[in-house]
Amino acid sequence: MPILEVQNLSKTYRQMGGETTLAIGDISCKVEPGEFVSFVGPSGCGKTTLLMSIAGLIAPSTGKIIVHGKEVSGPPANLILVFQEFNKSLFAWRSVLGNVRFGLEARGNHSRESANKARSLIELVGLKGFENHYPWELSGGMQQRVAIARALAYEPELLLMDEPFGSLDALTRLELEDTLLKLWEELGTTILFITHDIEEAIYLSDRIWLLSRRPSQIVEELAIDFARPRDQITTRAEARFMGIRNRIYQRINSEGAP
């Protein structure tokens, strides 16, 4: 059974003047447990709207979203959305440890072991020694690591990520990609990832869905079968890697000007 099923989803926004805009045309897709899948598309193509709908934070206009066999009508249990804006999503009044423990507390786990579990997750995302820092004392990359650890503490079956590395510098981004892959391989969480960085999508994913400009639709599905664990140098150096990248780029460009 797929962990996520999107059936004929569309989303229309009413604008100030009363006119309506179609943000999402008609999207259907399925994600199997344990997969790492990405949506790639030009900016403003409604990617975030799509993810917010799946997370149950906004209601779609038509269509259905089914997470783990249940139709979504509010934020589903077993699902966490990690936002791009880590500086806004973290709790400024809680330490790094406190933020990660929030994920456990949300599950009703206030026990003493929960602190140990939070500590081991903090170590897993590479922040050992920063448990008692406040998030705003850390760099952007470190803050997003905290957000990821907090999400994983909740033990979601499905992790949604909305351009989580979009505002980080290039080197930090590579580091976080590898941390995320390591965690994914270790914990087996299903990940649905959104990015406008084509190479990032190829590097991380099992499958990629290309989205068109507004009203967004899936224009192509690509299976990415590079061996895992992947490596920033050797994987990206494979001849096929550039081939896929160029194909996606051309496809997005030919979808072209609105």
Place this chain on the structure above:
Amino acid sequence: MRESRFNGVLFLIGLLLVWELVAQAELINPLIVPPLSRILRIFAELFWSGHIPLQILASMKRALLGYFLAAAVFIPLGISMGLSQTVYRLFEVVVEMLRPVPPPVMIPVALLFFGLEDEMKIFVIFFSCAWPILLNALDGARNVDRVLLNTARTFGLPQRKIIWNVILPASSPQIMTGLKVSLPIMLILVVISEMVGSTDGIGYFILDSQRRFRIAQMYAGMFALAILGYTLNQVFSLLYKLVMPWHVALMRLRDGS
């Protein structure tokens, strides 16, 4: 920081010295401006005899009751108004009508209801502290970032827990601002209400001393009030640091960079 505080104290001592000199030289009628040394002596006498502390205690009892009642009512109301359009629309007109009313205007009304009792002063203080507390709580709750709220929702928290665990701490700096702004207002209104209708309290003490022409004693009362105001402010800052060390550190970081 330390140096500027030191200079401030020096400046205060300088001002007091000028007072003493002016009074000693009788540049101003000494009946109206007695020498500082005499005021301080009387202040010390009244302090050690327990007279001034008793008056302050009577005032503080009323003041803090009104203040905490206002906090207990208007922080939750402000948060509710910030979160719910329905609640906001329900209260908005009443709030905007009452808010511009100068709080002393409520004294005659309160006298009708409560006479000269403590309840009269408590009500006036409650009324005057209400608005800064309410508006700051409202603003704080309304401006909690959407990303933060959506994060809490994606973790499956019910609304009650979101309010308690996310909205309240996120708006706490602004709630504290409202409480801080209300503190001097509380002091002003307790003094005014005691001057209008009371038989004790520091406001009554000051006015009564003036009427009996015990001018040095009047100034001693004013000194006590100044010291009280300063102390309240210091205590508030201390509590702020204890309750929200994270925000103190965050502000320091922002000022530094």
